Amino acid sequence: MQYKLDQVVLSLRKEGFRITPQRIAIVDYVMKSEEHPSAEQIHKFVQKKYPMVSLSTVYKTLDLMRSNKLVNEIEVKGESRFDANTGEHINLICLNCGKIEDLDDASIKEIQSRVATRSRYRILRGNFDFYGYCSLCKSKV
Ligand SMILES: [Zn+2]
Ligand SMILES: [Zn+2]
Known part of the structure; x- marks a missing residue:
């Protein structure tokens, strides 16, 4: 960035x-x-x-x-x-090793517009934190 x-x-x-x-x-x-x-x-x-x-x-x-x-x-x-990446992105958070990776995905915009429509909010930003196990850890836990 x-x-x-x-x-x-x-x-x-x-x-x-x-x-x-x-x-x-x-x-x-x-x-x-x-x-x-x-x-x-x-x-x-x-x-x-x-x-x-x-x-x-x-x-x-x-x-x-x-x-x-x-x-x-x-x-x-x-x-x-x-x-420091305050733009919209998904944080993939590994609960085993603690690694956090950024992922940009078009679905963020889709979710925002769906939520805006359903809630009648004007959405300014949204953070997505997904917790799980990374590719290296998922076979170990
Ligand atoms: Zn991990
Ligand atoms: Zn991030």
């Missing part, structure tokens, strides 16, 4: 985001990752470059990103994971 780090950082700055290289590294990693990382995974990654970065800085940055709708939070196995 394409994004402009400068724009993201600027929009966060308006919300009182204190700009430090560590925080920019956190935002950059989260925006680029397709792994739907947890706060701990983000922390580990950013620590490689900035060993002094604290887990609470990661949490604070994620909170701000979430309130600015830059990330969605998904819970898997009791842990929060962060998805």
Whole structure:
């Protein structure tokens, strides 16, 4: 997914985001990752470059990103994971290994228009989280 780090950082700055290289590294990693990382995974990654970065800085940055709708939070196995793909897609969530994969499928639009017709809502967005076992895990569980 394409994004402009400068724009993201600027929009966060308006919300009182204190700009430090560590925080920019956190935002950059989260925006680029397709792994739907947890706060701990983000922390580990950013620590490689900035060993002094604290887990609470990661949490604070994620909170701000979430309130600015830059990330969605998904819970898997009791842990929060962060998805910077805020466009409509299906998250396939493996309950064994915890992997989360994105899937784009035309059926999302079909479901939305059916729901809009039946409910008379004007649908703005919808998230689809499908839980199960991935192709590697399904034979093991
Ligand atoms: Zn799996
Ligand atoms: Zn996703």
